[in-house]
Amino acid sequence: MIMKQNLIPEQKVLEEVIKSISEGIDINAALIKPQSSLIKDLGAESLDFLDINYRLEQTFGIKMARRSVLDHMEEMFGEETAIDSDGKLTGKAAKVFAFRYDGSGHQIQAGTDMDELPSMVTVKSITEVVMNLLDTLPEKCPGCGASNWVLQDETHIQCGACGEPATFTNGDELTEIWLKGVQDSEKIF
Secondary structure: OOOOOOOOHHHHHHHHHHHHHHHOOOOOHHOOOOOOEEEOOOOOOOOHHHHHHHHHHHHHOOOOOOHHHHHHHHHHHHOOOOOOOEEOOOOHHHHHHHHOOOEEEOOOOOEEEEEHHHHHHHHHHHHHHHHHHHHHOOOOOOOOOOOOOOOOOOOEEEEEEOOOEEOOOOHHHHHHHHHHHHHHHHHHO
Protein backbone atom coordinates (compact mmCIF):
# COMPACT_ATOMS: atom_id res chain seq x y z
CA MET A 1 0.00 0.00 0.00
CA ILE A 2 1.25 3.49 -0.83
CA MET A 3 0.58 6.82 0.82
CA LYS A 4 0.80 10.44 -0.18
CA GLN A 5 3.98 11.65 1.48
CA ASN A 6 4.01 14.92 3.41
CA LEU A 7 7.69 15.10 4.29
CA ILE A 8 8.97 16.95 1.22
CA PRO A 9 6.76 19.93 0.37
CA GLU A 10 6.05 20.90 -3.24
CA GLN A 11 7.93 24.19 -2.77
CA LYS A 12 11.11 22.25 -1.89
CA VAL A 13 10.63 20.04 -4.95
CA LEU A 14 10.20 23.14 -7.13
CA GLU A 15 13.40 24.65 -5.70
CA GLU A 16 15.34 21.46 -6.45
CA VAL A 17 13.88 21.21 -9.96
CA ILE A 18 14.97 24.79 -10.64
CA LYS A 19 18.43 24.01 -9.24
CA SER A 20 18.74 20.87 -11.41
CA ILE A 21 17.68 22.78 -14.52
CA SER A 22 19.99 25.68 -13.71
CA GLU A 23 22.97 23.35 -13.30
CA GLY A 24 21.95 21.05 -16.15
CA ILE A 25 21.70 23.73 -18.82
CA ASP A 26 23.98 26.29 -17.17
CA ILE A 27 21.44 29.09 -16.80
CA ASN A 28 20.88 31.53 -13.94
CA ALA A 29 18.23 30.09 -11.59
CA ALA A 30 16.61 33.53 -11.29
CA LEU A 31 15.56 33.25 -14.95
CA ILE A 32 13.66 30.00 -14.36
CA LYS A 33 9.94 30.32 -13.59
CA PRO A 34 7.40 27.52 -12.96
CA GLN A 35 5.72 28.10 -16.34
CA SER A 36 9.02 28.24 -18.27
CA SER A 37 9.23 25.79 -21.16
CA LEU A 38 12.57 24.03 -20.94
CA ILE A 39 13.02 24.20 -24.70
CA LYS A 40 11.29 27.41 -25.78
CA ASP A 41 12.15 29.63 -22.81
CA LEU A 42 15.34 28.11 -21.39
CA GLY A 43 17.05 26.68 -24.46
CA ALA A 44 17.28 23.08 -23.27
CA GLU A 45 18.15 20.36 -25.76
CA SER A 46 17.22 16.68 -25.68
CA LEU A 47 20.42 15.60 -23.89
CA ASP A 48 19.78 18.21 -21.21
CA PHE A 49 16.65 16.32 -20.18
CA LEU A 50 18.76 13.26 -19.36
CA ASP A 51 21.10 15.33 -17.21
CA ILE A 52 18.23 17.05 -15.41
CA ASN A 53 16.48 13.72 -14.77
CA TYR A 54 19.72 12.23 -13.41
CA ARG A 55 20.17 15.18 -11.05
CA LEU A 56 16.60 14.81 -9.78
CA GLU A 57 17.04 11.07 -9.28
CA GLN A 58 20.13 11.69 -7.16
CA THR A 59 18.49 14.50 -5.23
CA PHE A 60 15.33 12.59 -4.26
CA GLY A 61 16.26 8.89 -4.53
CA ILE A 62 13.68 8.34 -7.28
CA LYS A 63 13.80 6.89 -10.79
CA MET A 64 12.31 9.05 -13.54
CA ALA A 65 10.55 7.47 -16.53
CA ARG A 66 12.85 6.43 -19.34
CA ARG A 67 10.09 6.29 -21.96
CA SER A 68 7.36 8.71 -22.90
CA VAL A 69 3.64 8.35 -22.29
CA LEU A 70 3.29 7.83 -26.05
CA ASP A 71 5.74 4.91 -26.00
CA HIS A 72 3.81 3.33 -23.14
CA MET A 73 0.49 3.82 -24.95
CA GLU A 74 1.81 2.10 -28.07
CA GLU A 75 3.20 -0.79 -26.04
CA MET A 76 0.11 -1.24 -23.89
CA PHE A 77 -2.68 -0.61 -26.37
CA GLY A 78 -1.18 -1.33 -29.78
CA GLU A 79 0.75 0.26 -32.59
CA GLU A 80 -0.60 3.59 -33.83
CA THR A 81 -2.74 4.01 -30.71
CA ALA A 82 -0.82 7.18 -29.86
CA ILE A 83 1.05 8.19 -33.00
CA ASP A 84 -0.23 7.67 -36.52
CA SER A 85 1.91 6.70 -39.50
CA ASP A 86 2.59 10.40 -40.24
CA GLY A 87 4.03 11.11 -36.78
CA LYS A 88 0.90 12.91 -35.60
CA LEU A 89 -0.99 12.38 -32.37
CA THR A 90 -4.12 10.28 -32.59
CA GLY A 91 -7.42 11.32 -31.05
CA LYS A 92 -6.82 8.86 -28.20
CA ALA A 93 -3.40 10.37 -27.46
CA ALA A 94 -4.88 13.89 -27.52
CA LYS A 95 -7.52 12.79 -25.00
CA VAL A 96 -4.87 11.27 -22.74
CA PHE A 97 -2.80 14.48 -22.84
CA ALA A 98 -5.88 16.62 -22.25
CA PHE A 99 -6.68 14.48 -19.22
CA ARG A 100 -3.09 14.63 -17.92
CA TYR A 101 -2.46 18.31 -18.52
CA ASP A 102 -5.95 19.67 -17.82
CA GLY A 103 -5.63 23.32 -16.85
CA SER A 104 -2.04 23.68 -18.08
CA GLY A 105 -2.99 25.91 -21.00
CA HIS A 106 -1.69 23.42 -23.57
CA GLN A 107 -4.05 22.83 -26.46
CA ILE A 108 -3.06 19.36 -27.55
CA GLN A 109 -5.25 18.07 -30.35
CA ALA A 110 -5.37 15.11 -32.66
CA GLY A 111 -3.02 15.79 -35.54
CA THR A 112 -0.45 17.64 -33.41
CA ASP A 113 3.03 16.76 -34.61
CA MET A 114 4.69 14.65 -31.92
CA ASP A 115 7.88 16.72 -32.32
CA GLU A 116 6.02 19.66 -30.74
CA LEU A 117 5.43 17.86 -27.44
CA PRO A 118 8.87 18.27 -25.82
CA SER A 119 8.51 22.06 -25.98
CA MET A 120 5.46 21.72 -23.72
CA VAL A 121 7.55 20.40 -20.82
CA THR A 122 7.69 23.08 -18.14
CA VAL A 123 9.37 23.50 -14.78
CA LYS A 124 5.94 22.99 -13.20
CA SER A 125 5.26 19.77 -15.12
CA ILE A 126 8.61 18.30 -14.02
CA THR A 127 7.81 19.31 -10.43
CA GLU A 128 4.48 17.48 -10.71
CA VAL A 129 6.23 14.35 -12.00
CA VAL A 130 8.64 14.38 -9.04
CA MET A 131 5.76 14.93 -6.59
CA ASN A 132 3.83 12.03 -8.17
CA LEU A 133 6.84 9.76 -7.74
CA LEU A 134 7.40 10.84 -4.14
CA ASP A 135 3.73 10.18 -3.45
CA THR A 136 4.31 6.48 -4.13
CA LEU A 137 6.03 6.19 -0.75
CA PRO A 138 5.00 2.84 0.73
CA GLU A 139 2.95 2.97 3.91
CA LYS A 140 5.49 0.73 5.64
CA CYS A 141 9.20 0.16 5.25
CA PRO A 142 9.77 -2.96 3.13
CA GLY A 143 12.85 -3.74 5.25
CA CYS A 144 11.43 -3.71 8.77
CA GLY A 145 7.71 -3.06 8.41
CA ALA A 146 7.74 0.16 10.44
CA SER A 147 5.56 3.13 9.51
CA ASN A 148 8.14 5.68 10.58
CA TRP A 149 9.36 7.69 7.58
CA VAL A 150 11.67 10.63 8.29
CA LEU A 151 13.81 13.01 6.28
CA GLN A 152 17.49 12.09 6.17
CA ASP A 153 18.20 15.54 4.77
CA GLU A 154 15.84 17.91 3.02
CA THR A 155 15.28 15.62 0.03
CA HIS A 156 15.80 11.96 1.03
CA ILE A 157 13.22 9.95 2.94
CA GLN A 158 14.34 7.02 5.05
CA CYS A 159 12.89 4.68 7.63
CA GLY A 160 13.22 6.14 11.11
CA ALA A 161 13.36 2.66 12.61
CA CYS A 162 15.98 0.85 10.50
CA GLY A 163 17.51 3.66 8.42
CA GLU A 164 16.69 2.07 5.03
CA PRO A 165 16.17 4.61 2.26
CA ALA A 166 12.61 4.81 0.98
CA THR A 167 11.82 3.12 -2.30
CA PHE A 168 9.33 4.57 -4.74
CA THR A 169 7.53 3.27 -7.80
CA ASN A 170 9.70 4.07 -10.81
CA GLY A 171 8.52 6.51 -13.44
CA ASP A 172 7.80 3.94 -16.15
CA GLU A 173 5.74 1.77 -13.79
CA LEU A 174 3.86 4.82 -12.54
CA THR A 175 3.07 5.87 -16.13
CA GLU A 176 1.67 2.41 -16.85
CA ILE A 177 -0.42 2.45 -13.66
CA TRP A 178 -1.75 5.90 -14.58
CA LEU A 179 -2.60 4.82 -18.15
CA LYS A 180 -4.46 1.76 -16.85
CA GLY A 181 -6.41 4.06 -14.55
CA VAL A 182 -7.26 6.36 -17.46
CA GLN A 183 -8.31 3.34 -19.49
CA ASP A 184 -10.61 2.13 -16.71
CA SER A 185 -12.13 5.49 -15.78
CA GLU A 186 -12.24 7.39 -19.07
CA LYS A 187 -12.87 4.53 -21.50
CA ILE A 188 -10.44 6.09 -24.00
CA PHE A 189 -9.05 2.75 -25.19
